[in-house]
Amino acid sequence: MENLIPSPCYDVEARNPNEIWKTDDILERHTPLLAVQIALCIFFTSIFYAILRPLRQPRIVAEVLAGFATSLFVAADDSLADTFMPAKGILSLETYANLGIMCYVFLSGLEMNFDSILQVRKNDTGIAFLGIVIPIVMGMGFFGGIQKVSDTLAENKGVYIGREYLFWCLALPLSSFPLLARILTDLKLLYTRMGKAALRAAMFSDTYGWVTFVALIPFSTDNAKGAILSVFSTMVFILLCIFVLRPLITKHIDQDTRQNDSTVVFLLIGVFVCSYITDFLGTHPVVGAFVYGLILPHGQFTELVMGKLDNFVTGAISPLFFFRVGLTMNLRVLAHQKHWPLIVLVILLLATPKVLSTYVATFFFDLPARHSIGIGLLLNIKGALALIMLNMAWDRQILSAVTFTIMVCAILAMTVVAPLFINSIYKPRKRYENFRMRTIEMLRNAAELRILSCVHNPQQAICMVTLLKTFNANRISPLHVFGVHLVELTGEAAAAATALLADQMDHHLMTHFGSQDSTISQSKSESTISNIFTTLQKEDNTIRVDNLQAVSDYRTIHEDIHSLVEQNLTALILLPFHKQPNGLEEETNEAYREINLKVMQDAPCSMALLVDRGLGLVSNTNLHIVMVFVGGPDDREALAFAWRMVRIGNSGNTLSMVRIILAGEAAEARISTSDDAKWATIRRVDDERQQVLDGEYIDSFRFKAVYNNDSITYSEEEVHNGEELVSLLQALDKDECDLYIVGQGNGRNTIVFSSFMEWCDNPELGVIGDIIASSSIGSRSSVLVVKQFGSEEKGCVRQIQQSSGADDV
Template sequence: MAEAKACYVEEVFNPNEIWKTGSILTKYAPLLFLQIAFNIFICNIFHYILRPLHQPRLIAEVLAGMCLGLFSATDNIMVRLLLPSEGVINLETYAAMGIMCYCFLSGLEMNLDDILKIQKKKAGSISIAISGIIIPMLMGLGFYALIEKLYQEPSILIFRADNQFKAKAYLFWSLALTITSFPVLARILADLKLLYTGLGKATLTTAMISDTYGWLLLIILIPFANNDVQAFWSVLGTIMFIAFCIFVLRPVMTKYIEGSKNEEEDTWDNSLLLVVLMGTFACSFVTDVLGTHSIVGAFVYGLVLPHGRFADFVMRKLDDFVSVAMSPVFFFRSGLTVNFFMLAQQKYWPCMVLIMFLLSIPKVVSTLIATFFFGVPIRDGVGIGLLLNSKGVLAIIILNTAWDRKILSVVAFSIMVCAVLMMTILVPLLVNAIYKPRKRYENVRLRTIEKLRMDSEVRVISYVLNIRQATSMVNVLRAFNATRISPLHVFGVHLVELIGRATALFASQIKRNPANNSELQNLSHSQLLSENISTIFKTLAEACAAVRVQTLDVVSNYETIHRDIQDLAEQKRTALILMPFHKELDVNGDLETSNDDEVCRNINQNVLQDAPCSVAIFVDRGLGSLSRINLHIMMIFIGGPDDREALAIAWRMARHPGNKLSTIRILLSGEAAAKAETSNHDEIQWLSSAAEDEESQKLLDEECIESFRFKGVYNNDSITYSEEEVHNSEEFMSLLHELDKDDCDLYIIGRGRGGNSVMFLNFMEWCDNPELGVIGDIVTSKSFGSRSSLLSVQQFGSRVMMFGDRDVPTKTDGGGSEPFVNTL
């Protein structure tokens, strides 16, 4: 059969001898803008549909192209409008620019020093990465040979690659199979809340090493795809160019960038972005001329530019535009190239589908072999292997390069693109099924301060968003009585929002220890903030030998970051999660909203719902200004699990030398003790069950108070205990005002609402901050006028249920639903 050829012929007449083309603005630009707008629109639709399945954005972009490719096989008005022959070249050019900028940003956010450090320390990850390259390449050769054997029909020979490229086709096919996309994998792990598990850390490190090897293989392989004779010189020239960028271009650009910095604002002008982008295209042009690929120059250029704050600046300016408006066109175009109709017409199309599924096996097999020698459980080995099947931009680039150079046939190219897509889609679904969350064990109920013995270790997680919150957390933690017999183990967590490119996740996992001010200046804003927060938490350990501090970062979307905190508390087996209040103290001594107001409040409320241990919210009103811990603490006890937990914390603090504890038990009687009545069936059912539980709660309250009085009050002169009786809301408010005259430094209260008391339910309707409870909201309100700090405590098992616009506490006898976590 004669070979089919296609070309574009267009006559151009222009009296201007400089530009050999037609009018750009009137003829080409409108069509290109329409194509870009359609691409962004359709990709966002697919991304919105796939987001609940934890699919990366790249999948939505390729699928969008595939769907349009199905329509392109028929001659319809949409195809003629969006994909006319005269607009193909411009779209291809724009897609090439988009992928160059994408790879530039990929290099900019990676740090070669960190990669080398990881490879020196993680022998297991190196072994998994190497086996994940060698074994899939060998198995990939067999799969490609099978395809060659099946598709020998004369009717498709015109779609077959040239025989002279058969050896190269084997290499490109196998290399695409071995690639693991570190950025895509990082995003998947973050969405599945596995990033901070042992499985997540091991997989992420392996992916980083595998991604590095993938780039090295790409540099070597692509020149051989162009010209076997000059391939050696292309590789040598590329290596020399990389050395030039590292040893010559990097110092020059670093000096130029530092000289362009606005010292007053500690940032750079937007004009610097023009110079940066010009350098990106120049380096891309050099590597393209050398015979490698334009993306190699862009990636290396980004790799050698200064990291830290400059990288933050460039990312902030370019990331959204590149990731949303430029690079999706390249992935869209890749999906558009897939020919489903050609695949469906093949005689052995069921074998083709089977091969797509079998292509996901090599990574799993290689990982199981490597992890077997390190004693990793089979389930974790399968999980790591599945995660390493995550594909991304590098695999797509390799396949497109082979397609553009006619190395791969339509059949081979389409099968591998579909396999890459299918593997990446299945990764989050299968991993989530393997590590499906299950109910907590019953012994989790013991993770409360009340259940801890006085001679046991207290494990606390304290998360913060900024330095001021970290200082507040450290000062309240100092009040805990950490001794050699009952030490304090603090996990200081800095919450970082996951925005933009997922590769930044890995940088945040690497613990940096700047040796001098120069290294400190090179840190990004988030890294510098993390270092400062870590230093503040470590002062807690320096002040007391009985305190152990471990700091870490949690990087995730703010909407779901509470799940990371809950999982971390589960893994660390903590008894308390200490949270900052969303309002901060202003210069006038009032609580005002901060920059992180809504973010912090939403996180706190989400953590309160399903925390695996007790939770406390700390409202700082000057406690951090004390030069030493010498506190007057007031604990208000009404009854219920939250109050008992608050009393347990106050009792521990009272044992700290210099601290004074005043415990006031409020007894409700008369109108204040009246129970709520309702005609709502759901509330009647709950109130009935709560009434059944009320007697048992009273017995527990009495036991707790008697134990406290006998062991605490009678044996410690710094602890006082008194009881006050109130009959209505007026007396209750008067008592609170009277107590506040004692000028205590810290209130410790339970978050509980006082059961189904009418008085407390009425107070709740006026609460501005229900997460603090009734008393907490009153004490922190401006109308109350108190200047004391507050610690509002919720015991595990007593979180609230919502009824309409009102909250009521759940039963604490084990009823209701239990929270869930990812368990490994």
């Protein structure tokens, strides 16, 4: 199979402008031919992306493979090659591809925060530095081996050997920061220690790549004097962009409150202007595009630009560049090599330098060996810059077909293998199996309580802050709040915000909201939510606050919440109910409900749903709280929650604890027809055990709290049937408390609660919570429904599973 992309020598033919597309064969004209090539690229890319997407593969892999598949398709018949990939159409193809890569690189620069690059930590810099030096040294050895076993490299007779070394060693150490950010988001590893370390190291590596690209690429020509002048003038241009152009653009965006499409179009012109300047200076057009994207201010403006351009650029323009790289690959040349098995071995071994470098870093930095291997695999992910370097070397005939194909195959292999290995090694469920969080019930009263509070909008944040203030933290028992803004990932452009978030996650208060790079027009919702949570720390120095973001698809954002719980060792997740007051009516969002249900299904710690009925409008934090206790682990967790609110005598909160004692018909256990006698016995034993634990916890609460705190009252009420239960809850609501705290209690094995559960509008609230929150009672009080971590596993279900497993053995 011959190369489909010939050497760049074009025969430009002048045509009569009055004969546009007027010919028997329309594919003879440039524009229709280009349209067919674009369609072919998108068609094959869509097929490969659909196949590779479940394997967490980035789109760039599908685009390169689409080009290679097209080369096989047209190589099957000379007429197909003449029709779809004729030599006369290469100029149009490359022009369009270069336009696409300029836009792609511009968006990549827009994703990277210029201030964050200057704030990379020492350890991350060291990991990245070793990840550059060791691959360069080992890469030279690999290249020397390729020279000896290859049958065709002798053609150059040493003329381009030094330049081949240059491009080989420049491309091998690179890591793609934007591509890695997207993959970490897909793998739900963005908030882990390993993910953050890999992302920061990739940022440093990406910066190194662009610096070396500017400094060394001009020397790939024979004009050394011109190369020095090119590097110097390009550096002057970059400095002017940073210190002159950047402040002017920031000032213009601050003053332009509209930020509409015209603003985006006006600034987009700068991409092509800067690209032209760096190309004129002798470097490369992508340098100007990247620098221009890097200096633009971040915030709402970044989201606006990315939202307007990202889908079009990544879906219709830039794929043709990577498609062209796939077209240029020539596996037939490798197959005809005498020592092709050794070449295949070298392709596989090219992934080892990065892993080895991060493993060496474990001896110098505080990095677990297991994480070092994961970071090394992640840093092997290459992106556009490595392919740009190789493509430039191919166009300038510096790299041979063998060397070029080997490097492209190695880049593809490393990028494909990394997500597969990481996904199999660091499965979220496997991480949670070894992660057993403390519940509030088991947490010592003097221990720090760490709460992950998730919100979608400022109104929910105000309500959450009002609730958190009632904990009355002190120096003996402090409170650590992680305020998480849940942001829906509406497209690949939002990965930029995710990447920037991960870079800022080590700060107690996210500097992203107050950095000098922010503009007046930055997202009001983000800054408002951040400021609302920050008031907790400003008003009480015993409360620590970290403002975070979780940017993901709503279908999988629960995994990000679980990762944040594991990362920050929180004991409770606070989530807003999917119904929110909006004037006299309630606003319902089913997407929020789906998130709550998924978080609840596999939460790695206790969680609570807050039904807001105006809690955020309370003028002070001295609340009248009613805690309804029926029994079970969820109710004990709810009581522990309420207990912490009033554990200080002068807290200002009042707690009315009402214990409902089931008697008569209400106490009858539900017996399923599928239960045999053995299972029924296990259920009864578990119910008795739960009753013992309930009694012990209630006695402890009464002795330590009720008898020593006048703000706490305790009462017991007997309930014989469902009607009495509803009547009791209606009577309690006449006192018009500010907040109800109840346990979810879905595991209660009684006939009354089972029948109520069948009619619940919101089963996630449990029977008691659903009755209080329903419109039939008409309660205006907010409700907090608590579910204890592992409550289902602690019940009869777990014992039944263990018993069945024992029998099987």
